Amino acid sequence: MSVRLPAAAQHVEMFTSSLSAEQQRDLAKRLTTFLSMYSHLSSSYIIEFFTEDLWSSLPSSWQVVLQDLTYPQIADLLLDASHADRRYPSVWPLSLLAFRASAQALAFPRESRRGGGGAAGSGKPEEFLKNESQSSLLRHIFRKHVKPKKQHEIRKLGALVKQLCDHTDCSSVVDVGSGQGHLTRFLSFGLGLTVTAIEADRTLVAMATKFDAELLGVLEKEKQKESCSSLLPVSQPRHVAGWVNPKASWESFIEQLGGAEGPQTPSGPCKKRQRGSEEETQHQLGDKESEEEASGCSCVQTGVQPEQHLHPDFVLTGLHACGDLSATLLRHFISCPHVRGITSVACCYMKITTSEHPHPPGLVAAPPHVANREALPSEFGYPMSSWVGRLPGHQLSYKAREAACHAVEDYGRRLREDSELLRTHCYRAALETVIRAQRPDLRRVGVQTVKKAHLLTFTEYARLGLARVGLPPDLPLDSGRVEAMLEQQGRVVVFFSLALLLAPVVETLVLLDRIIYLQENGVESRLVPLFDPNLSPRNFVLVALKARGHGGAKRKS
Template sequence: MAAAARPTPHLQQHLEQSPEQRRAADIIRLLTLYRPLLDAFVIDFFTDGLWAQLPPAWQPALASATPVQLAGLLGGCGGPGAAWPLSLLAFAAATRALAFPRGCPGGSPRPPCQSSRLHPLLRRHVKPKKQHEIQRLGKLLQRLSQATGCERVVDIGAGQGHLSRFLAFGLGLSVTAVESDGRLVGLAERFDQELLGELGKTRGLGHKRPPLRPLTPRAPQHVAGRLDPAAPWEEFLLPPNPPGPGPAAQNPLGGPGGSEDGGQPCRGRRGLGGLLLHEAVDRPTAPRLPLGYPLSTSVAALPGHQLSYRAREAACHALEEYEGRLRGGSPHLRAHCYRAVLESLIRAADPAKRHLGLQPGRKAHALSFPQYAHLGLPLAGLDPAGVPLDSGAVGAMLEQQHKVVAFCTLGQLLAPAVETLILLDRLLYLREQGFHCALVPLFNPRFSPRNLVLVAARTPLATVLAGLDKDIEEWDSSKDEGLGEAESPRGEQSPHSPEHRPK
């Protein structure tokens, strides 16, 4: 009987890896193959001849593709009349297979509306999209609290405190809300005071529908401060003052508040996530590692794991939103071509000026290109009168808008894989520190593109995540389509009122 062949060292190492490690390695191999595409800036489309750098077999198909066909390529559902090269189909299939599942949108395709399952006082000042997010995240945090016995929450980058208010008033948790922008801290405290003042006036409000959990008069504690990477762990976990309203506590985090001094006022800012993970797991004597990517030794050991700034920026793109713009033929799509043409004109006038970060206006797509250029060129220190805006060369570039959009679509295909790699790196880092971890597609990606939540605890997460989908389904704002203005809290417009109808 012949002996079974032993696996090669490379295969043996692959078999010993966890599924997350194998996925991270596969993503890195894919990104290595298409690194020029991943690292390219769309504004360099004309200056660097990006179209010519695409595989020759892809160029004719992409050049003749309609926006709807590009949307089909992006969404993996084909497109009417599209005949893609097999290598392009394989590329698109690989990006989708390696990206972490983002969940099925489900429910109504319309944006979330006012939620009757969220107390009216907690809906005040909160847009429906945010209601959708704080309900679902709050429900997950409530489950974590029950499973771990921990009732104290620190909300970093709390902004106006909408999530903190829901956790404190709505779920009865002890919450410390940390925000570097003192103006937002003051606004959050004002909203807390408004809610406390209304608690005695709103008994019975909202009980036309299923009974709501009564609110507790337990306001979050607000701290105007920022995270200091050099501060020891003990300073970050100072005990909060007794719950209740009052002025913002003195910053215990290593410096005065305010966005001018390097604070992170938003929970979603790049770099903040890595810092929070370090604060969660590092001992005071542990060596400080880079705060961004990679964090885990697993990913850092993989050849070719490096990600450029452009690649990391791509991870922030909203694939679902871009697919919707393609299907709807949105005029926003021309903004990519406008900016690429403007970059070409700037570089022709002054080669030293490159990637200046110009923002000619949020509604630039609604302008003609000469109007757009008259706004953008002065921002680059150039006089529009000295730049030929109506030349044949400019017209030829503007006629290639469809190619620019196709090139952007390829970048969008890679974005979820990059995001998955970064999230896997953070999950593996926490697992290396002894945490139980999971990545949960908590929000509807159609409304909240950054919908993957990294959950970590010292105890197993099976009981926390079991039945979570069914649990939060009861809170799904897509079921609250009939909430009219009369049932909305004072000072808040219903999405069905004239002010919210499509113009």
């Protein structure tokens, strides 16, 4: 049995709100059929543009009309679904028009129809128009150490979580993958909720604790000035250092939240979570962390005891839970009777496990002392639903899922601005031919980002790239061949844009699979485009509530 979602999840126009269960299943069929037809596009690596002759893989009629498009035309005619005044430089084939129209029609709308918030043409939410680094809608104490993107996210998601708590009469929240605790602090100190945060990386937990102390110091000073005494929290957030095992039972998860020793992360956090203010705070953490390691304690206490902190029922949240973590939280939501609601914001789809790729690159594996049995077919990150798992062509390649994490809006802006950054695609593809000419066994080898590559000549770029893969940086280059490749930069950008057009469709299928999974377990859910996609590309929040006492099938442990 499901319950009606609160107004917080209903006032936003949502693509899924008008779809019945039958229509959701039908949409999944159409998505898998469409994506399987164009899997050669979604699974192509742009660095292989020359080595695999990707341009020739396009229909010849497409090549003729696409090869001479300007970058702004690519943005308007291919990527922009809202561009009404399309002026084609030539007659496009019906197959290309159908491809673009289908991709745009099948993808969930990435912007709310109400109150988008951004000023027309600015690409920025209104809260950052006066100061691009400081949200005008967030108190200064929650902006310290927090970049604009995260300020926007914690403000919007925090308000939604608070409304879910009010709707379910829960005052407790569990924030999984909490990182440096920015959302945790806003939920606790800003909204008065009782919050337990769990994060796998101890360094980030130490940062979160340090930032908590800083905020408390500011609040104490404000209290002494008798200006904001009412804002002092009843309870401070509690941080638990631990890796959430996707194969563990919900009972183990609850025990972990209670402060029991949890396995530590075998590697660092998601790179996206590392970006930001860590550079400002890496100092002066060593002593405190050493004390915790020596004691073997994975629970960082901040003024309250575990049994006082976690209420029987709570709302689960995860802001950009990486890879399988978002799927794990949904399974705990279904199976654990104590979880009344969930807000799930996913990221890093390429790290999701599938039956074809149970160990994708970048996946955080279980620590050696944790039982790591193989996942059952129903326990992979995709597909989660039985329905999608039975559909022919539902498989999504690693590259298709990786592309689904790209920022379509940001790329459109680069095209319209004729940005020099666009040349890096062609540079890397040309470098791939040089690498394979010397070492045919080095295919798609990681070169990593070359800083300000767009400002370098190709020779300068190639020297840096070759050195990174262990090849002599002074290898002689065939200048004629290099020049011929660089002249095809426009084609490279067109091909990348065609593949990028499929990215929102892939994301739609992944998220729809999760909606159907919840529906199969008797829970209503909604998908909310909560964040401004110009600022936060992974802007969808999956919101679900269940009635008190709802019991899903117990997971095998």
